[in-house]
Amino acid sequence: MGALLGRLGEAAASLLGVCTLVFLLIHLVPGDPVAAMLGEGARAVDQAELRAALGLDRPLWTQYLDYLGGLARLDLGVSLHSGRAVTALLAERAGPTLELAVAALALAVVVALPLGVLAALHQGGWIDRVAMGFSMLGAAIPNFWLGPLLILVCSLWLGWTPVSGRDGPLSLLLPALTLGTGLAAVLARMVRSSLLEVLGEDYVRTARAKGAGPARVLWRHALRNAWLPVLTLLGLQFGALLGGAVITETVFAWPGLGSLVVESIQARDYPLVQGAVLVIALAYLVVNTLTDLLYLALDPRIRSR
Amino acid sequence: MSAPLLEVEGLSTTIGAARVVDGVRLELARGETFALLGESGCGKSMTALSLMRLLPPAGRIEAGAVRLDGVDLLRLSEAEMRRVRGARLAMIFQEPQTSLNPVMRIGAQIAEAVRLHAGAAAAVDARVLELLRAVGIPDPERRAREYPHQLSGGMKQRVMIAMALAGDPELLIADEPTTALDVTIQAQVLGLLKTLQQQSGLAVLLITHDLGVVAETAERLAVMYAGEIVETATTAAFFAAPAHPYSRMLLESLPTADKRGARLAAIPGRVPPLDRAFTGCRFVERCPRALARCVEQLPPWHEAGAGHWVRCHLWDADLVDTATVAEPAVAEGEQVPVGEDAAPLLEVADLKVHFPIHRGVLRRVVGQVRAVDGVSLRLRPGRTLALVGESGCGKTTAGKALLQLIAPTAGSIRYQGHELAGLSHRRMRRFRKDLQIIFQDPHASMNPRMLVGDVIGEGLQALGLARTRPERLRRAAELLELVGMPGAAVERYPHEFSGGQRQRICIARALAVDPRVIVCDEPTSALDVSVQAQILNLLKDLQARLGLSYLFITHDLSVVAYLAHEVAVMYLGRVVEQGRVEEVLERPRHPYTRALLSAVPVADPRAERRTLRLEGDMPSPSAPPPGCHFHPRCPEARPECALAYPEGRAVSATHRVHCILVEAEG
Ligand SMILES: Nc1ncnc2c1ncn2[C@@H]1O[C@H](COP(=O)(O)OP(=O)(O)O)[C@@H](O)[C@H]1O
Ligand code: SF4
Ligand code: SF4
Ligand SMILES: [Mg+2]
Numbered sequence: 001m002g003a004l005l006g007r008l009g010e011a012a013a014s015l016l017g018v019c020t021l022v023f024l025l026i027h028l029v030p031g032d033p034v035a036a037m038l039g040e041g042a043r044a045v046d047q048a049e050l051r052a053a054l055g056l057d058r059p060l061w062t063q064y065l066d067y068l069g070g071l072a073r074l075d076l077g078v079s080l081h082s083g084r085a086v087t088a089l090l091a092e093r094a095g096p097t098l099e100l101a102v103a104a105l106a107l108a109v110v111v112a113l114p115l116g117v118l119a120a121l122h123q124g125g126w127i128d129r130v131a132m133g134f135s136m137l138g139a140a141i142p143n144f145w146l147g148p149l150l151i152l153v154c155s156l157w158l159g160w161t162p163v164s165g166r167d168g169p170l171s172l173l174l175p176a177l178t179l180g181t182g183l184a185a186v187l188a189r190m191v192r193s194s195l196l197e198v199l200g201e202d203y204v205r206t207a208r209a210k211g212a213g214p215a216r217v218l219w220r221h222a223l224r225n226a227w228l229p230v231l232t233l234l235g236l237q238f239g240a241l242l243g244g245a246v247i248t249e250t251v252f253a254w255p256g257l258g259s260l261v262v263e264s265i266q267a268r269d270y271p272l273v274q275g276a277v278l279v280i281a282l283a284y285l286v287v288n289t290l291t292d293l294l295y296l297a298l299d300p301r302i303r304s305r
Numbered sequence: 306m307s308a309p310l311l312e313v314e315g316l317s318t319t320i321g322a323a324r325v326v327d328g329v330r331l332e333l334a335r336g337e338t339f340a341l342l343g344e345s346g347c348g349k350s351m352t353a354l355s356l357m358r359l360l361p362p363a364g365r366i367e368a369g370a371v372r373l374d375g376v377d378l379l380r381l382s383e384a385e386m387r388r389v390r391g392a393r394l395a396m397i398f399q400e401p402q403t404s405l406n407p408v409m410r411i412g413a414q415i416a417e418a419v420r421l422h423a424g425a426a427a428a429v430d431a432r433v434l435e436l437l438r439a440v441g442i443p444d445p446e447r448r449a450r451e452y453p454h455q456l457s458g459g460m461k462q463r464v465m466i467a468m469a470l471a472g473d474p475e476l477l478i479a480d481e482p483t484t485a486l487d488v489t490i491q492a493q494v495l496g497l498l499k500t501l502q503q504q505s506g507l508a509v510l511l512i513t514h515d516l517g518v519v520a521e522t523a524e525r526l527a528v529m530y531a532g533e534i535v536e537t538a539t540t541a542a543f544f545a546a547p548a549h550p551y552s553r554m555l556l557e558s559l560p561t562a563d564k565r566g567a568r569l570a571a572i573p574g575r576v577p578p579l580d581r582a583f584t585g586c587r588f589v590e591r592c593p594r595a596l597a598r599c600v601e602q603l604p605p606w607h608e609a610g611a612g613h614w615v616r617c618h619l620w621d622a623d624l625v626d627t628a629t630v631a632e633p634a635v636a637e638g639e640q641v642p643v644g645e646d647a648a649p650l651l652e653v654a655d656l657k658v659h660f661p662i663h664r665g666v667l668r669r670v671v672g673q674v675r676a677v678d679g680v681s682l683r684l685r686p687g688r689t690l691a692l693v694g695e696s697g698c699g700k701t702t703a704g705k706a707l708l709q710l711i712a713p714t715a716g717s718i719r720y721q722g723h724e725l726a727g728l729s730h731r732r733m734r735r736f737r738k739d740l741q742i743i744f745q746d747p748h749a750s751m752n753p754r755m756l757v758g759d760v761i762g763e764g765l766q767a768l769g770l771a772r773t774r775p776e777r778l779r780r781a782a783e784l785l786e787l788v789g790m791p792g793a794a795v796e797r798y799p800h801e802f803s804g805g806q807r808q809r810i811c812i813a814r815a816l817a818v819d820p821r822v823i824v825c826d827e828p829t830s831a832l833d834v835s836v837q838a839q840i841l842n843l844l845k846d847l848q849a850r851l852g853l854s855y856l857f858i859t860h861d862l863s864v865v866a867y868l869a870h871e872v873a874v875m876y877l878g879r880v881v882e883q884g885r886v887e888e889v890l891e892r893p894r895h896p897y898t899r900a901l902l903s904a905v906p907v908a909d910p911r912a913e914r915r916t917l918r919l920e921g922d923m924p925s926p927s928a929p930p931p932g933c934h935f936h937p938r939c940p941e942a943r944p945e946c947a948l949a950y951p952e953g954r955a956v957s958a959t960h961r962v963h964c965i966l967v968e969a970e971g
Contacts, residue, residue: 208390211418221409225407
């Protein structure tokens with residue numbers, strides 16, 4: 001119970017930290033943000049007008065309080081480019097990204113778990129070597145290379161899937177594959193090493209000494225312990241997944257937050273950049289808090305501390 | 306005699322290139338306790354795991370037969386073997402801490418064993434509770450719902466036993482079942498095994514390195530050395546007249562009170578590596594009585610008495626008459642009665658070390674662990690004061706606080722009249738040279754990437770005693786010779802040495818700065834008895850030559866009896882009894898000291914069995930019981946005991962006891 005409250009307290013503190021950093025983002029850009037937004041050669045009046053509209057002419061701490069107040073009302077300001085509310089734009093783009101992330105994660109887990117378990121059970125055998133070979137390859141290929149490669153083969157040569165855009169379940173396949181491959185590779189390795197370590201533990205020997213068969217030893221004893229470190233890794237890898245989403249979405253013209261970040265940066269649409277970064281950071285925070293809570297639920301040793 | 310329950314013949318097991326079990330032959334009768342005895346690395350565990358067919362991945366059984374009730378287990382299929390494991394043949398292990406699944410409830414782990422062999426699903430829960438009760442776990446309903454980390458080490462070993470009993474086995478293999486436990490808990494667990502055995506007619510194959518445990522529990526035994534059995538006998542015959550030189554030396558290397566003043570018979574060297582073929586006796590390099598034929602010919606089995614077999618050339622027909630000639634008596638060491646009345650070198654008064662317990666996000670202090678709670682000691686020049694107690698009673702913390710390695714919470718530590726408590730790092734430097742420490746684990750206390758010479762020279766450099774490296778290396782080489790190692794070892798790395806040699810290096814390091822006092826924190830607990838004897842001999846020699854004072858921290862009362870002049874017995878952060886060794890060990894007055902002494906197994910089957918056994922575990926030092934800390938476990942406790950901490954009462958000028966029962970004679 002104490003551990004649970006502690007973890008939630010930590011999450012709340014990081015939340016405030018993230019919001020503050022995102023707020024400061026606009027002030028950390030070298031030079032004058034307004035000049036940067038309007039481009040060179042803009043008129044001084046226009047600059048002053050924009051500065052006033054964004055509230056950049058007021059003291060920093062009033063801006064900060066306003067920003068926090070806005071957050072509390074779910075008001076992130078207005079996009080400079082389209083004039084629409086930032087929250088509305090984010091809401092539109094969050095769905096597709098969530099869809100992509102979940103698909104990539106599911107794909108990674110479905111491939112990596114059996115691969116890692118099989119590799120561990122046949123340590124040193126050909127299954128192990130093939131699995132780890134794939135894993136090495138998967139971890140080495142960058143998304144900006146794998147994406148176009150998949151488009152070339154599956155869409156252009158074979159014509160199985162659409163080249164880009166979000167149109168039906170089939171269009172999800174290639175982006176999810178691109179995004180999930182790296183994660184699957186890391187995950188398979190982790191599952192393998194964690195399971196190998198657990199299989200050497202004394203309590204596994206105890207289970208065998210009881211007369212338990214290999215399936216029972218694996219499911220009831222080994223895997224239940226081997227998950228724990230894998231779970232932590234999964235939480236941490238979620239950050240890499242979000243980073244990968246920016247590239248993958250751009251390659252496949254997937255209308256998600258990642259491509260929104262790229263578009264808004266290109267358009268120097270600062271409120272939108274701010275909003276998108278905030279949402280991505282929040283997603284990371286939420287996922288990590290959730291994995292930690294799950295860990296608490298699964299590991300009695302930490303729970304009682 | 307009816308057919309034996311277990312017959313092992315010609316069992317040979319390899320791990321990679323090493324033949325760790327070689328031609329082992331054993332026979333166990335129903336209901337019998339049979340001990341397999343030997344130092345670590347001799348192949349005892351691998352023999353046990355071969356019987357269970359649970360060898361590590363690289364292990365292979367090369368030859369032999371393991372017949373349980375006439376059925377050769379080595380010929381069963383793996384599926385058939387699974388029906389034997391846990392049902393007819395069960396096993397418990399040395400490390401209860403790691404042998405239970407940490408994410409599964411105790412009850413579920415036992416229930417699994419019940420289901421695997423009994424079936425009858427309806428009665429499983431009742432059977433789990435019955436088993437927990439049978440192994441003496443209080444409040445079994447609650448315990449069944451707990452996880453392993455919520456139980457003490459002794460409780461976990463009880464759970465392991467409950468699990469092993471679930472399938473009603475005929476034979477229980479217990480691999481060092483009490484080695485990781487404190488003596489009072491060891492006595493509980495061994496007592497439990499004996500009771501269970503009497504109730505159910507279970508046979509026990511007890512694997513141990515502890516001659517005392519063997520003498521107290523086993524009916525017959527076999528001695529294992531370097532993968533081979535070298536002697537087998539009834540326990541009585543073995544202890545009356547051990548036939549193999551190795552067995553004799555093992556017994557002689559045990560520290561005991563009657564060997565005070567004498568050197569222990571240490572066995573030089575160590576067990577040979579097992580990845581080579583042996584042409585002669587495996588013990589030849591360490592045997593003081595080796596003959597020419599021992600190098601070339603494998604010694605055959607000889608009968609040394611009824612049912613007493615030994616594998617040694619000394620029993621060859623042409624030699625047997627001289628074989629029984631007594632070993633040369635060990636040289637009497639000179640006993641110098643130094644320092645008995647000298648002024649104390651180190652005087653500790655009311656030392657307290659409390660560690661705060663932090664909780665929550667704000668790390669608030671919610672309590673104190675009273676690791677050391679009012680300890681007073683006196684160490685005189687040239688003498689050894691033993692600080693003895695079970696794990697967690699605060700011995701190590703007291704030793705470290707004494708050297709200012711941990712800041713004491715309260716109390717005074719006077720060294721030659723100078724107060725050390727609260728000294729700044731810089732002011733303490735002056736005294737660092739005089740006060741040194743050696744630790745239990747010689748592996749962990751040395752930087753593996755430093756040469757031995759630099760490890761030893763470190764202190765010289767830090768205290769500015771030898772400025773150049775050649776100078777330090779020269780001094781290090783001298784010190785190595787002093788502790789009985791070749792000076793050339795300065796050029797090598799710590800990992801190239803065995804545990805005993807590493808402990809010698811640690812001693813050399815402590816000696817480098819020419820100290821007056823050495824705190825020895827369990828320096829021999831990780832070592833085998835024969836190596837322990839080498840280190841104890843060395844410490845004794847050094848004391849006689851250099852006039853060192855030792856604060857010797859240990860849980861082992863036989864080491865205390867052998868080595869120490871004075872002893873202080875600790876329980877839960879406090880000293881409950883202290884005095885000269887003869888007084889405290891021969892005429893103990895505190896009930897805890899008495900219980901501790903009676904729990905120590907004696908390596909002599911004829912010794913009378915003291916039956917004082919403590920119940921329960923030591924409470925946590927964060928919530929010590931009020932009054933006398935010992936009262937919840939004290940067999941003689943009365944209501945007043947819970948009221949106040951008993952004052953120290955003098956039984957003699959040197960003997961003080963903290964117990965209300967002692968008052969009358971004060
Ligand atoms: N898992 C293992 N892998 C390789 N060698 C091992 C393993 N376990 C034990 N050994 C080796 O087998 C020999 C016998 O060990 P063991 O049976 O554990 O001895 P004991 O139980 O008598 O202490 C030793 O040389 C040891 O180093
Ligand atoms: S056979 Fe020889 S070397 Fe071996 S124990 Fe006997 S006397 Fe010693
Ligand atoms: S004071 Fe009481 S409880 Fe403590 S040891 Fe003496 S008799 Fe036992
Ligand atoms: Mg062992």
